[in-house]
Amino acid sequence: xxxxxxxxxxxxxxxxxxxxxxxxxxxxxxxxxxxxxxxxxxxxxxxxxxxxxxxxxxxxxxxxxxxxxxxxxxxxxxxxxxxxxxxxxxxxxxxxxxxxxxxxxxxxxxxxxxxxxxxxxxxxxxxxxxxxxx
Numbered sequence: 001x002x003x004x005x006x007x008x009x010x011x012x013x014x015x016x017x018x019x020x021x022x023x024x025x026x027x028x029x030x031x032x033x034x035x036x037x038x039x040x041x042x043x044x045x046x047x048x049x050x051x052x053x054x055x056x057x058x059x060x061x062x063x064x065x066x067x068x069x070x071x072x073x074x075x076x077x078x079x080x081x082x083x084x085x086x087x088x089x090x091x092x093x094x095x096x097x098x099x100x101x102x103x104x105x106x107x108x109x110x111x112x113x114x115x116x117x118x119x120x121x122x123x124x125x126x127x128x129x130x131x132x133x134x
Contacts, residue, residue, distance in 0.1 A: 026088035030066070030114075039125055041100070041118040047090045048112035049073075055114065057107050064105070065093045066114065099124035 030045040047055070050068035058065045068090040074080065096102060099120055106117040 026086055028070075028086075028088055028090050030068075030090045030092055032092065039120055041120070043094070043114075043116040043118065045090075045092065045114040045116070046112065047109070047114050049085065049087070050090060050109070050112065050114075052109045055109055057116070059096075059102060059105065062096045062102075063093055064096055064116075065091070066116075067091050068114075 030047050032046075033044045035042045035044075045066060047066075047068045049070035051071075054069040054071065056065075056067045058067070070087045070089070072087050073085070096118070101119045101121040104119040108115045
């Protein structure tokens with residue numbers, strides 16, 4: 001799979017932030033699909049168990065960061081019998097180029113799937129030029 005120039009997955013980096021190490025629990029990388037049209041990129045991130053109030057999308061210095069918290073499903077009066085679904089955090093970052101209109105990015109979360117719509121800047125959208133006859 002080739003990545004477009006407008007959106008690139010941030011390469012895997014060693015954990016350097018001490019604040020990151022103070023948060024208990026595993027960190028998951030959500031699986032992502034990216035689709036492109038002439039006017040936008042659509043990013044779908046699989047984040048099962050993340051509620052909209054536990055999802056943070058941060059855009060800073062041309063990097064979009066997606067972080068979601070998965071909380072335990074059992075109630076306080078329930079005890080675990082079998083647990084196959086891990087709780088923890090989802091985290092993923094992408095670098096955006098100037099071809100993305102960052103002011104118009106939209107996000108929707110439904111059925112455990114985050115849909116980010118990344119509209120292309122007007123200068124990046126292809127257009128046809130009409131040729132006038134002389």
